[in-house]
Amino acid sequence: MADARVNVPAECRRGEPFEVRISIRHAMETGYRTDAIGKTIPRNVIQRFTCRYNAVPVFAVRMSPGIAANPYLRFFVTALESGSLEFEWVDDDGVRGTAQAAIKVV
Amino acid sequence: MLAVAPTALTQPRALPLDSLRSGITFSGADIRAMQADDFANPGFLWVDRGEKLWRDAPAGSQSCATCHGDAPKSMRGVATRYPAYQDSAAGVFDLEARINDCRVRRQNLPALARESDDLLGLTTFVATQSRGMPMQGSIAGPARASWERGRDFYYARHGQMNLSCAQCHDVNWGKRLYTETMSQGHGTAFPAYKLEWQSLGSLQRRIRACMYGIRAAMPGYGTPELTDVELYLAWRAQGLPVEAPGVRR
Amino acid sequence: MSDDPTARSPIRLSRRRLLQVAGAALAAPLAARVGDVRAQTLPELPVLTALLAGRTPRWERLRLEMPRFADNGQAVPLHLSMPGPFAPGPMLQAIHLFSERNPVPDMAVFEFPLPPDRVDIDARVRLAGAQRIVAIAVMSDATTYAASADVEVTIAGCLDAS
Numbered sequence A: 001m002a003d004a005r006v007n008v009p010a011e012c013r014r015g016e017p018f019e020v021r022i023s024i025r026h027a028m029e030t031g032y033r034t035d036a037i038g039k040t041i042p043r044n045v046i047q048r049f050t051c052r053y054n055a056v057p058v059f060a061v062r063m064s065p066g067i068a069a070n071p072y073l074r075f076f077v078t079a080l081e082s083g084s085l086e087f088e089w090v091d092d093d094g095v096r097g098t099a100q101a102a103i104k105v106v
Numbered sequence B: 001m002l003a004v005a006p007t008a009l010t011q012p013r014a015l016p017l018d019s020l021r022s023g024i025t026f027s028g029a030d031i032r033a034m035q036a037d038d039f040a041n042p043g044f045l046w047v048d049r050g051e052k053l054w055r056d057a058p059a060g061s062q063s064c065a066t067c068h069g070d071a072p073k074s075m076r077g078v079a080t081r082y083p084a085y086q087d088s089a090a091g092v093f094d095l096e097a098r099i100n101d102c103r104v105r106r107q108n109l110p111a112l113a114r115e116s117d118d119l120l121g122l123t124t125f126v127a128t129q130s131r132g133m134p135m136q137g138s139i140a141g142p143a144r145a146s147w148e149r150g151r152d153f154y155y156a157r158h159g160q161m162n163l164s165c166a167q168c169h170d171v172n173w174g175k176r177l178y179t180e181t182m183s184q185g186h187g188t189a190f191p192a193y194k195l196e197w198q199s200l201g202s203l204q205r206r207i208r209a210c211m212y213g214i215r216a217a218m219p220g221y222g223t224p225e226l227t228d229v230e231l232y233l234a235w236r237a238q239g240l241p242v243e244a245p246g247v248r249r
Numbered sequence C: 001m002s003d004d005p006t007a008r009s010p011i012r013l014s015r016r017r018l019l020q021v022a023g024a025a026l027a028a029p030l031a032a033r034v035g036d037v038r039a040q041t042l043p044e045l046p047v048l049t050a051l052l053a054g055r056t057p058r059w060e061r062l063r064l065e066m067p068r069f070a071d072n073g074q075a076v077p078l079h080l081s082m083p084g085p086f087a088p089g090p091m092l093q094a095i096h097l098f099s100e101r102n103p104v105p106d107m108a109v110f111e112f113p114l115p116p117d118r119v120d121i122d123a124r125v126r127l128a129g130a131q132r133i134v135a136i137a138v139m140s141d142a143t144t145y146a147a148s149a150d151v152e153v154t155i156a157g158c159l160d161a162s
Helices: B029-036 B043-055 B064-068 B095-105 B117-128 B143-155 B165-171 B203-213 B224-236 C010-039 C046-052
Strands: A004-007 A017-024 A046-053 A056-062 A072-078 A083-091 A096-103 B084-086 B091-093 B192-194 B199-201 B246-248 C063-065 C076-082 C092-099 C106-111 C119-125 C131-139 C144-153
Touching: A004 A083, A004 A096, A004 B043, A017 A046, A017 A083, A017 A096, A046 A072, A056 A072, B029 B246, B029 C076, B043 B064, B043 B117, B043 B199, B084 B095, B084 B143, B091 B095, B091 B143, B091 B224, B095 B117, B117 B199, B143 B165, B143 B224, B203 B224, C046 C092, C046 C131, C063 C131, C063 C144, C076 C092, C076 C131, C076 C144, C092 C119, C106 C119
Parallel strands: B192 B246
Antiparallel strands: A004 A017, A017 A072, A046 A056, A046 A083, A056 C106, A072 C119, A083 A096, B084 B091, B192 B199, C063 C076, C076 C119, C092 C106, C092 C131, C131 C144
16 A cells, blocks of 8 residues: 655755655544444544654654544755655554655755 | 436437536635645545556466556546446446456456455546546447436436435536535546545445435445446536546535 | 604714714724734643643744635645744744644644754644634743634535445
8 A cells, every 4th residue: 555655856955945745644533433333433543753864853743633634744854965764653553654755965 | 496307319418518617616725726736635645556556466366567558558548438338247337347347357356345445546546547638438339228327317306305416416506505616516536535535435435425415325336326327427527537536525 | 853852863863873983983993903812812721731831922933824714624734834044042842733622632743853944834634613723833942932723614515424
């Protein structure tokens, strides 16, 4: 399954912020919905999302059911060295998802 | 006012072809922005899934790509001609049924469940290869009977509210239903990411949702009843471009 | 003027009308001021009170932009921004997002383990009905900034249990 889609610029200028976009496939089940026979669907949302740039955490989000399903994030990271962005998220069930993007700094 | 159902002989169009408008033109700015940006459009999570399924050969079988090669080439234009009559099945198939038919008969794989992420993924991946191309299906020959049944369903009153599709989507499109603007009811954006569903879903799901809305029993997924309506809608939307994956509220 | 005490003289009528108009004119700017104050009022939320710990946030610099009318409460776009420069001076540590009506009032926390150069964030949130959303930025010197957005959530014309 495409757990996530990541979008970063092909090249980043050293010292300048570049745009990062990520779209994650996750139902972000609130725990307030019921199924077809009226049974409550248990809550399961991403609790924590982290973005590491060459292993250094640069941006993180503590999420709740208030974040819409299939979370979409757009944020900026300052370009330092070429390398990679590593994304990681964990949900209420302890299931971990990851994604990554190569970063080329010129 | 309920329009008199057109007969097979007359086949008039309640909505002239030059008056057709996509549902996106009745949508708010935020929805339009989401659909216009492939990255912001959550439907592409399913397109990516479909692309992966297209390429990867399951153990002991062959992949879609084995026979069909590169989807942007081989599947280009396909969605503009669906639903379509399938000789081997002596019936009309929508894209989902066609994909499952391939899986069962050619790939020796089990059919995928309707509204499963896998089937939605493959369907959306195939459909999006025709994005921007005008609908141009045929209702000639053996498809005709299905089209007529779909037309009759479209003009019949259903449910507790005793409404027909025509009453909302032919007669009252453009007017307000509570805070929404009524669309012309085309299916060209489907499979679509609907905010209300918090997921991508098929045209059959959308038709079922409408039926629920007018307090009618929802036809079962994959039933000929729903396929007939899909065919009628495809004919009704002739010339409108494929939008899948669309974004709707 | 008539002897009838119930009769309204034209002069009295116009004076009454003048008073009415003047009263409305006085009230209007007051209402606008009250409106501004309302926009800068924080909702009564224990989690928000706990975060602020007695601090009064400054209603400047931090911007929270959301649509006035949301197409659907399930996914409402949100944009947070905060102009720099950040260095030298206090660095941004986190931006907290609160909902005054959702069952879970603390919606999200955007954390900046590395001091950011550009704060320009898009996300999508769920809103359980029309409400005010409040963002609180917390700086490295413990100062706080606040911003809010009022969102109307429209409801679908038809129910959907597909």
